[in-house]
Amino acid sequence: xxxxxxxxxxxxxxxxxxxxxxxxxxxxxxxxxxxDLAEVLTSPRGTAxxxxxxxxxxxxxxxDLADSASIGARLVSAAREAEDLLxxxxxxxxxxxxxxxxxxxxxxxxxxxxxxxxxxxPFGLVRRALANARADNRVLILxxxxxxxxxxxxxxxxxxxxxxxxxAGTCTLASSPANRPSHAPSDARHTAYTGELLALLRHGSxxxxxxLTLQTIHEHLARALPAKGHPRPELRGTHTVGRLxxxxxxxxxxxxxxxxxxxxxxxxxxxxxGAGAVHWFREAANAGRPDAMRELxxxxxxxxxxxxxxxxxxxxxxxxxxxxxxxxxxASWHTGDLPQAESWLRKAAAAGLPEATEDLEKLLxxxx
Numbered sequence: 001x002x003x004x005x006x007x008x009x010x011x012x013x014x015x016x017x018x019x020x021x022x023x024x025x026x027x028x029x030x031x032x033x034x035x036d037l038a039e040v041l042t043s044p045r046g047t048a049x050x051x052x053x054x055x056x057x058x059x060x061x062x063x064d065l066a067d068s069a070s071i072g073a074r075l076v077s078a079a080r081e082a083e084d085l086l087x088x089x090x091x092x093x094x095x096x097x098x099x100x101x102x103x104x105x106x107x108x109x110x111x112x113x114x115x116x117x118x119x120x121x122p123f124g125l126v127r128r129a130l131a132n133a134r135a136d137n138r139v140l141i142l143x144x145x146x147x148x149x150x151x152x153x154x155x156x157x158x159x160x161x162x163x164x165x166x167x168a169g170t171c172t173l174a175s176s177p178a179n180r181p182s183h184a185p186s187d188a189r190h191t192a193y194t195g196e197l198l199a200l201l202r203h204g205s206x207x208x209x210x211x212l213t214l215q216t217i218h219e220h221l222a223r224a225l226p227a228k229g230h231p232r233p234e235l236r237g238t239h240t241v242g243r244l245x246x247x248x249x250x251x252x253x254x255x256x257x258x259x260x261x262x263x264x265x266x267x268x269x270x271x272x273x274g275a276g277a278v279h280w281f282r283e284a285a286n287a288g289r290p291d292a293m294r295e296l297x298x299x300x301x302x303x304x305x306x307x308x309x310x311x312x313x314x315x316x317x318x319x320x321x322x323x324x325x326x327x328x329x330x331a332s333w334h335t336g337d338l339p340q341a342e343s344w345l346r347k348a349a350a351a352g353l354p355e356a357t358e359d360l361e362k363l364l365x366x367x368x
Contacts, residue, residue, distance in 0.1 A: 001209070001211045001213055001243050001244075001245060002211070002244065002245060002273075003047065003048070003211070003244075003245050003247075003248070003275050004047060004084045004085035004245075005084040005274075006047065006050060006053065006274070006275055006303070007050070007053075007303065008082070008083040008084040009053060009082055009083075009084045009085035009086070009135075010049075010054075010055075010078040010082035010086055010087070010135075011038075011041050011049055011053065011054045011055070011078075011085075011086075011087040011088075011089070012074055012078050012087070013038055013054065013055065013056035013057065013089045014034070014057045014071060014091070014092070014104075015033050015034035015056070015057055015089075015090075015092065016057070016093070016106055017029075018107060019109060020107060021108075021111045023111030024093050024105060024111050027093070029188055029189060029190050029191050029194075029195075030092060030143075030191065032189050032190055033091045033143065033190050033191055033194040033198075034089075036189075036190065037089060037194065037198060038056045040198060040201045040202060040247065041087070041246070044278045044279040044282050045247065045250065046201055046246065047085075047246050047275070048274075048275035048278060048279070050304055050305065052304070057071075066106065068125075071121065072129075075088065075126065076129055078133075079133035082133060082134065082135035083136065084136055084137060085136075085137045085138075086130070086133045086135035086137070086138045087139045087140075088126065088129075088130065088138075089143070090104050090126075090141070090142055090143070090144060091143040091194060092105045092106075092144050093105035093145060094142065095109070095120060096116075097116040097117045097120075098113045098114060098117075099117065101117070101122060101123065102122075102123040103120035103122055103123060104121040104126070104144065105120050105144075106120055106121060126140070137171075137244050139171050139172075139173070139244075140170055140172045140173070141172075141173045142173070142174045143175040143193045171214050171235070171236075171244075172236040172237055173214070173217070173218055173233065173234075174233060174235075174236070175192075175193035175231070175233050176231035176232075176233065176234075192228070192230045193221065193233060196220075196221055196224050197217065197221060201246060201247045203250055203251070204248075204249040204250035205220055205249065208220065208249050208251070209249060210248060210252050211247075211249060212245055212246055212247045212249050213245045214235075214244055214245075215235075215243065216245075218233065218235040221233050222235075248279070258284045258287040258288065258292070259284075261280045261281075261287070261289075261292065262289060262291060265278075265279075265281040265284065265292070265295070266295075268280065269299070274299065274303070277299060278296065281295050281299065285312060288319070290320055291321055291323075293312045293319060294313060294316040294321050294323055294324040294327075296309075296312045297309045297311075297312035297313035300312065313327060314328065320351070322348050322351035322356070323353070325344050325345075325347045325348035326344070326348035326353050326355065326356045326359075328340075329341045329342075329344030329345035329347075329356065330345075330359065333359075338363065338366075338367060341363060342360070342363055342367070345359055345360040345363060
């Protein structure tokens, strides 16, 4: 059981919340689904994906993946780039066309059965992109109805759609069976399925272990959702991908001592768990440990989050970490800010760092 490698993973989150056709009710909770799921997937407490590796459709504008061509381009690109995890999430209306095929609705989708295939995304295209992806682990999360309110579901549709959800080598989590609608309460922040998923990823469960694996996630949702009157979700084609985690179980995150947090972060980095190391360095940094602030900055810089890395390095120096003060002095020197370089090097030298003393002398000689 493990978390995916953030640098070798990609996520594509698609939420369609408004529709031109009056036969397809708007789903205001869907936009919040996407934003909040992206927050979890990019958080150190969650999957820790770099923001640039998590593509999502947020708003209603034409640049926000509102048509099948732009969605297809992003999905194909993610499928080519992902090596460890490729996660695709869709929330909206799922419709069955007159051919019995499953379609995923877009803002301009028409509810008239004969027009569904012309105005929605054929699920077969998504299925093909996932099947052809190079990622070792492929995950599809569908939070939508598989019958559709505006379509007369033909006899046997349930079994036809169920078969389409089988994607070779892919773990598919579906919010409802093929012949039942998903729930999207109009006054709720999220749809029922995604809301329960987010609550689990954010707060954990006492019934689960250290990691919230895909199998664990499904088992929890399969208990929690029917107990609240919602459809029982489905899980298909797990193979070994079911052992991959999307987050650590926050119930078992109980390290409260900042020194212990730093030790755990150091251990996790040593064994190759970069996301876990970032998580515990961040926890210790928020608790006021300057060394954790410095190390967090180093890991964020390595992961490409340069702006946040710079903030943590500066904060470490301001909190008195000698190494951070020295690094800030050297960085200021390289950028030509000699007064700032002198200030940081003096502080580092006063804290007893020999190399800071040597560089300060060189800088003073240079400045005359």
